[in-house]
Each structure stands twice: as C-alpha cells, then as structure tokens.
Amino acid sequence: MTKPQKQIHLAAHFPGVNNTTVWSDPKAGSHIEFSSFAHFARTAERAKFDFLFLAEGLRLREQGGKIYDLDVVGRPDTFTILAALAAVTERLGLTGTINSTFNEPYEVARQFASLDHLSGGRAAWNVVTSWDAFTGENFRRGGFLPQEERYSRAKEFLATTNELFDSWHGDEILADQASGEFLTDAKAGSFVHTGQHFDIHGQFNVPRSPQGRPVIFQAGESEEGREFAASSADAIFSRYSALEEGRAFYTDVKNRLAKYGRSHDELLILPAASFALGDTDEEAEELALEVRRQQVSGATALKHLEFVWNRDLSSYDPEGPLPDIDPDVSDDHISKGRAQVRMYRDPVAVAREWRELASANKWSIRDLVINTGNRQTFVGSPETIARTINEYVQADASDGFILVPHITPTGLDDFADKVVPLLQEQGVFRTEYEGSTLRDHLGLAHPDQTAGEQRAAS
Numbered sequence: 256m257t258k259p260q261k262q263i264h265l266a267a268h269f270p271g272v273n274n275t276t277v278w279s280d281p282k283a284g285s286h287i288e289f290s291s292f293a294h295f296a297r298t299a300e301r302a303k304f305d306f307l308f309l310a311e312g313l314r315l316r317e318q319g320g321k322i323y324d325l326d327v328v329g330r331p332d333t334f335t336i337l338a339a340l341a342a343v344t345e346r347l348g349l350t351g352t353i354n355s356t357f358n359e360p361y362e363v364a365r366q367f368a369s370l371d372h373l374s375g376g377r378a379a380w381n382v383v384t385s386w387d388a389f390t391g392e393n394f395r396r397g398g399f400l401p402q403e404e405r406y407s408r409a410k411e412f413l414a415t416t417n418e419l420f421d422s423w424h425g426d427e428i429l430a431d432q433a434s435g436e437f438l439t440d441a442k443a444g445s446f447v448h449t450g451q452h453f454d455i456h457g458q459f460n461v462p463r464s465p466q467g468r469p470v471i472f473q474a475g476e477s478e479e480g481r482e483f484a485a486s487s488a489d490a491i492f493s494r495y496s497a498l499e500e501g502r503a504f505y506t507d508v509k510n511r512l513a514k515y516g517r518s519h520d521e522l523l524i525l526p527a528a529s530f531a532l533g534d535t536d537e538e539a540e541e542l543a544l545e546v547r548r549q550q551v552s553g554a555t556a557l558k559h560l561e562f563v564w565n566r567d568l569s570s571y572d573p574e575g576p577l578p579d580i581d582p583d584v585s586d587d588h589i590s591k592g593r594a595q596v597r598m599y600r601d602p603v604a605v606a607r608e609w610r611e612l613a614s615a616n617k618w619s620i621r622d623l624v625i626n627t628g629n630r631q632t633f634v635g636s637p638e639t640i641a642r643t644i645n646e647y648v649q650a651d652a653s654d655g656f657i658l659v660p661h662i663t664p665t666g667l668d669d670f671a672d673k674v675v676p677l678l679q680e681q682g683v684f685r686t687e688y689e690g691s692t693l694r695d696h697l698g699l700a701h702p703d704q705t706a707g708e709q710r711a712a713s
C-alpha cells in the first residue's frame with residue numbers, strides 16, 4: 256500500500272524587521288498602516304492559508320551606537336494588529352509572537368483568550384524568550400535572565416497561562432457559559448499558582464474561549480528550546496528550510512516527543528521560507544539575483560560584515576576587497592538587538608574563510624555578502640515551486656512552510672494565484688477551509704476533547 260500524501264500547511268509571515276524585506280522597491284507599501292496588514296491577511300485567506308504570522312521585536316536595533324535603519328524600523332503592537340485583522344478575516348489563523356521573559360502570565364492569558372473569542376477560535380501564540388539584555392532594558396524588571404532561566408520561566412509561564420485558560424473548564428461552568436445564564440458559581444476562573452517564577456492567585460476573568468487554549472508555537476533552537484517545544488508546543492517556527500537540514504531538524508525534534516508521551520503528529524514543524532517566483536525557471540533565477548542585490552545594498556553589506564568583525568568598517572568600500580584586519584573578539588559591542596551576532600561562533604575563522612572565498616571568486620565585499628547570505632528557499636516557475644514544496648513536505652523536511660515574501664503587502668499575491676492552485680490540483684492543499692478554528696486547520700486536537708475522542712478523531 257502506498258503511503259497517503261501528507262497535507263501541506265501554509266502560512267504567511269508579514270514581512271518586516273529583517274533583511275529579507277525590500278522596502279526600497281517602488282512596489283513596496285507601508286509596514287505600519289493597517290491597509291497593508293489587511294491586504295496581506297486577505298490574500299492569505301483567499302489562498303486558504305492556515306494562518307498569518309507576526310514576529311516581534313521589542314526594541315529598535317542599533318549598530319555602532321545608531322539606530323539600524325537599513326531594514327524596516329519599528330512595528331505596531333501585535334495584539335492590536337491581530338484583533339483588527341480578526342474583524343476583516345473569517346477563517347485565517349492569527350499567530351502572534353509574545354515574549355515570556357518580560358510579560359506576566361495573567362495579562363498574556365487575557366490577551367490571547369480575548370483574541371480567541373474575537374476571532375472565533377483562531378488565536379495562536381509563538382512563545383519566545385528573546386535573546387538580549389538590551390531589549391530587557393525597556394522593561395520594569397530590568398536586567399536579564401541567563402538562557403536556562405529564561406526557558407525555566409517560559410515553561411512555568413506557559414503552564415500558568417494554561418491553568419488560567421483551564422480555570423473556566425468545570426462542566427457546570429461551561430454549561431452555564433453555553434446557555435448564557437447568569438453565572439452563580441463562584442469557582443469560575445479561580446486559580447492558585449505557586450512556583451519559582453510566579454506566585455499568583457485570584458480569578459481569571461475571560462470565559463473559556465472557542466479553542467480552549469490558543470495554539471502554541473515555539474521558535475528557539477537550543478537544546479532547551481527544542482525540549483520546551485517537544486514538551487509543550489503544537490508547532491515550531493524554525494529557520495531550517497533547506498531539504499537536508501530541514502530533515503535533520505525535523506527528525507531531531509519529532510524524536511523528542513515520545514518521552515513526553517506525545518505522538519509524532521502532535522507537533523508540526525513549519526520553517527520560514529522565502530521564494531522568487533517567475534513565469535519560467537530562468538526568469539525566476541534572474542529575479543532571485545535581482546532581489547538579493549536589492550536586499551544587500553553596499554551599506555547593508557558593510558553592516559553585515561561588521562557583525563562578524565565586531566568593528567566599525569564604514570571606511571571600507573563595499574565594492575572593494577574584504578578587510579585584512581581580523582575581527583575584534585572581545586565582547587560584542589558593535590550591534591545591539593540582533594540575533595545574528597550569536598550565529599558566528601568563531602569570527603576569526605569565518606573572516607578567514609570569507610577572505611579565501613572572495614579572493615578565489617574575485618568578489619567584492621558586497622558580492623561576498625550576496626553570495627554567502629541566505630538564498631531564497633524556493634526559486635522557479637509556479638510548477639517548479641509547487642513541486643519542490645510538495646517534495647520537501649513529503650520527504651519530512653517539514654509539515655509546511657511559513658512564507659516570507661520580500662515585498663509588503665503584495666508579495667504573496669502571485670503565489671496565491673499561481674502556486675496554490677497547483678498544490679490544490681496535486682491534492683496536497685485544501686481547496687476550502689473545512690473547520691472554523693486554527694486547531695481545525697492544523698489538525699490539532701481541541702483541549703476539551705477526551706483522550707478517547709481524540710483517538711477516534713485521528
């Protein structure tokens with residue numbers, strides 16, 4: 256018997272504070288005005304995507320003591336955007352990235368339960384811990400937590416919000432809520448939580464929401480991050496979108512599920528993926544290169560090198576050779592509020608390798624950054640892209656992709672019109688939404704289902 260084809264999950268990442276986004280293109284629109292978010296969400300819903308995804312940065316990034324303004328700067332508040340989008344969409348899931356290091360469980364639980372009500376069961380929470388003390392300076396508690404403690408806080412944070420969501424779970428309370436009768440039961444919303452990070456008790460004041468609990472995403476990739484996802488998340492937002500690295504990551508995290516008594520399909524792996532779509536493969540290759548050149552201006556290339564060198568390189572010509580001085584390996588000081596710095600574990604070795612590459616290929620600084628930076632995940636005609644996405648999903652490199660277009664807000668339009676119909680023809684992507692909640696779209700059990708019901712449904 257042949258294995259049935261996996262159904263693909265697709266989501267739309269609102270482009271923004273990253274160097275994928277080309278804001279200088281005349282086709283690019285606002286990253287702040289609601290009309291951009293609305294267009295993007297409506298396109299994703301027209302294409303029957305599972306959800307829209309918002310990343311979050313809580314401080315303006317800096318480099319060399321100045322605000323880093325070569326990428327988009329600034330982003331309105333996540334809950335406000337998602338609540339507004341709930342009103343202009345009907346089925347699309349709404350995923351917000353919200354930090355567990357700086358927030359409090361009670362307020363975050365209220366916000367997600369409210370979003371789940373307003374949207375009719377479409378809320379999801381990407382639980383992140385954030386990586387830097389620089390961002391932490393914006394918050395009352397000040398200082399920062401070492402990684403281990405951040406994850407211990409994240410775990411307790413999530414467990415505490417679950418207690419709050421479930422505080423309206425008694426059968427009598429649900430019956431009262433469903434019948435709309437006056438609630439006389441003083442138990443509604445009662446909670447007591449005593450733990451290492453939170454010591455709170457009281458009454459949760461948002462009634463049980465349509466999904467019971469929001470869908471939980473996780474995005475960190477350290478050992479602690481992977482364990483957190485395996486124990487507690489419904490989906491992972493990863494950056495492993497290439498075939499082989501995707502398969503390795505997929506196998507790694509799926510293999511961790513059993514020890515938490517969870518099955519293989521209780522955790523979805525959804526990497527971020529960019530694309531260059533053309534009418535033909537050749538046209539797409541040309542477009543891919545053109546976009547890479549737009550993404551990496553001379554100024555961007557120099558700043559990119561500064562992450563590795565940890566030095567001010569503004570006096571260098573981006574069209575000239577790489578610096579022959581070595582990176583400064585003392586504490587990171589050039590760049591604040593970015594994750595990339597952490598990726599270069601041995602900057603001196605990276606610099607040596609890059610110099611060798613540049614000299615062998617006669618590359619300038621800018622050529623080097625263009626050629627070694629992230630290439631689009633999928634490049635080709637609609638047929639090529641549809642076929643490749645399906646191959647990756649069937650090969651267990653992922654369960655689908657969170658697409659990051661390079662143009663806001665129209666960068667998804669062609670994908671919706673040209674690639675999605677081909678995936679539908681192949682029978683691997685829905686032609687209509689079957690359910691109304693995000694849990695339905697993702698094939699995840701409802702927390703109120705009994706174990707027996709869950710087995711029967713699967």
Ligand SMILES: Cc1cc2nc3c(=O)[nH]c(=O)nc-3n(C[C@H](O)[C@H](O)[C@H](O)COP(=O)(O)O)c2cc1C
Nearest residue numbers: 310311352383384385386474475476477480493494
């Ligand atoms: C693919 C990916 C996306 C992330 N997106 C965000 C984000 O939007 N906002 C944020 O504050 N942190 C984000 N993070 C950071 C994680 O929450 C985490 O703090 C960081 O990766 C450090 O944890 P780790 O060592 O487990 O990776 C992201 C991480 C990854 C890997």
